[in-house]
Amino acid sequence: MSLIDRLFSVDRRWIFLFVMLAVAVPILFPLGLPVTTTGSTRAAFEYIESLHAGDIVWLSYDYGPSSAPENDPMAEAFLRHCFVKDVRVVMCALYPLGGLSLMNASAARVAREFPEKKYGTDYVNLGYKDGPEAVMRRLGENIADAFPTDVNGTPIEGMPIFQGIRTIGQFKVVFTVATGLIGEYWITLVNAQFGTPVIIGPTAVSAPKYYAFLNSGQLKGMLGGMKGAAEYEQLLARAYPAMSEFYHRTRLFTGTKGMDAQTGIHAVIVGFIFLGNVAFLLARRREGRA
């Protein structure tokens, strides 16, 4: 078998092996590659930076365990940013399978880093509700209709964080960390009908779709995949020395740590594409000569 034929018919298991090595090696031996920022993430960051202490935002966990490596770092970076700026956060989960436990774990992790933040005053966890579209329509009329109690069963009416707050229209922004359609519902229902600005943190696969919404002004910003999470962490670290210290020391998984592996796998894929095309062009030339 000639080299060209061998390149053409590479057993896919070789590709799988290289992919595995490209992901595993940077995780075991971190390279610390630099992360550049993009306009969509900077737009999201600057929007939150423009908020004032006491402003209130909505954070929606609309993803499941399968995309947690991409979405968890985004949600946590956003939450840390809000806490650092003394912005109040209302959290909910609308993804049916695993969204609630992810939110509980993620919120508990970040809350431990900010012991001065008071539950019920600075942040609240409203738990999970089924039927995202119906929930969003009700949020436009009265939040307590959609979420009468928080995740612990405490009625939300009377909580200090909801003083003077009744509808989603009064929130400065909704940050939806999404996989699938629920992120789109926030844009087409909440932003379109109630005017609340939306920032989205989709998985990398869905991110290209949201550029259309970004350019039309329906989104204030976007964190695309793990790269978007890494960018947000970089921006946060640059703006706040305490956050820089945190991201330098933390043993938790962050988007920045995942970028080494992502770079490795991109390199492998580009390499194999290059090899495949070399084989293709050589085969074509061989056929041309024959």
Add this chain to the structure above:
Amino acid sequence: MRWVIRHCLLAILVFASAASGAPSGTLTPPPPELPAPDQFVAKDRPGDSGKAILLTWKDPPSLPAGATFEARRAEPPAYEWTKVADVKAGVQRYVDATAKDGVVYRYELRVHHADLADTLGLAGTIGPAVVSDPVASHDNWIKPERMNSLVACVLFLVLLLGSIGMAGRGTQFFIRRIAGLNAVDEAIGRATELGRKVLYVPGILSPGDIQTVASLAILGHVARATARYGSDLDCPNRDPLTFTSARETVRSAYLAEGRPDLFREEMVNYITYDQFAYVAAVSGRMVRERPAANFLIGHFFAEALILAETGQSTGAIQIAGTADPAQLPFFVAACDYTLIGEELYAAGAYLSREPVLLGSIRGTDLAKAALLLLGLVGIVSATLGHDWAAALLKTQ
């Protein structure tokens, strides 16, 4: 209560000043007067389902920094005012969503400043109140901010029904060739020749999603073809509603082809609601049972590439179709034929070749042409500095 305290203290002050023989005319200077709100109007909130009153006003020019607006409500003829809101300056509107339909209210609005001292040295000063006319909330027939959307829908309907009407009267419409749909019979024929089954995955969402309905329409045609050719069909489902609909679709198709004897309930089966457990099961089936033709048609998410690549590795002919832009590239890369976007919705009409359905595709194309034209005109006018097109299309 504040009224009582204020007047008691005033009395004490007057008495004390008289008793002390202090000369009159040495009172502290009066606090600055707070202005009254301008143009205060209370009306039923337009375009809603009731139970809401909209209060609007203009901030007076001489409003001091830090002042807020206190809104109170009373039900005539009794005038027991209840506070409903404290609104910051600059907002100039408030929706009272606690109103009851049919009940007449009056609203009072006044400026309040928590930090200014009033004549008695008490913190807080309240300006003169403005009272609204009586108002009651009720539900409305029309949502004014959506009228442009309604007009667009009506125009679309006119184009669609007009084209359907023309098709019904015998007008022939040209529909371009869609390779993926032309290959349906070829794929099923291949499966029949090889003696292997046809696998049909109708997406992972419920029939509430229109892509699933489109997929079920195509499933009906595929089931008729498998009934005609006598090949085996396997339709695993992730959503229970889709499972029940798909089963009825396939059963009806086999009945319509006159082959109810070939229909088996196990042809359409339910796997699990979990996305990745479902894809693991279907991938396992593809690898073990090696269907000759795979149809991946409907709404897919991350599992699209896993299904398509696994099917590709088994050597099956694959026809995919989805309207989700995020998954289209994976299907294009891994499948033999892909229905892109609206080709999926046109499939039912294309396969059945019913004139009425073909007419509806024509109507959709006309609507698209109209939108393209509007878009072009809007681009030109926006470039010249006129935003009327964006304003025309803005809806809420």
Add this chain to the structure above:
Amino acid sequence: MTGLHFDIGRVLLLVCFGIVPLVGIILGFFAPSLRRQLPLIVAFVAGIVPILSLYIPKAFLSAPGQGMSPRLDQYLIIVAGFALPLGVVNVIQLNTRKVGRGEKGWFFSLVLLIGLFVMGSFGVYGAFSGTGIGFLPNGAPTPFQWMTDWLFQPLQSTIFSLLAFFMASAAFRAFRARNVEATILLVAGVLVMAGRVPLFDLLAYPFPPLKPAAASLTQTMGHLTEWIMDGPNSAAQAGIIIGSALGAMAMAIRVILGIERSYLGLGKGD
């Protein structure tokens, strides 16, 4: 004398989705053609109510929680809940048959049934005992939560991680410069992949003198990638979204008006 409170929305829903189907089923025994007509009538009502509620905010139609449209949303959740046991019964029937007959792949069916019953039992126990399916008051996980954390989530992540491998093999096979369009696809794909990550920094990692040049190249690629995503990609995505939306509208109108019936298994002449 008190007035009667007449909730017209609830009555209309009861008529459309309760009485009409019942009448249809009964009449269907005598006139089979009605069995085809009545589902179309129900589909019409179920489709037209949410559309009307978008434009007509009357309370009987659109009031949150009480109007016909929000009630229909709730009905859908309830119907889906009732459909789920149907699916579970089907899973049990199919797989017990496979195990009983010793058909090919019966072992996988056995594993599925064991998983279904074990996890399902813990879930049902949690519901009836009041401990729930999350965490106990002392912070310890319930058996259901434990299985979710240590079995379900790792299995989900494993299947999801297959995407990385499949993406590489699909890219190797599909990204070939066969013709002009394929070449454009190839070039755009490689540029975006190279621009989204610090690829040149990785390649320059073993060669420190090249790092500044690599960093500069990464910046340039990043800007190019942003332009591709903001420009051509955004335009193409918008085109597909708009086209799909129009197609979806047309499909929905056809279904609501009963013109499209193949989803019911009805074809020409039915």
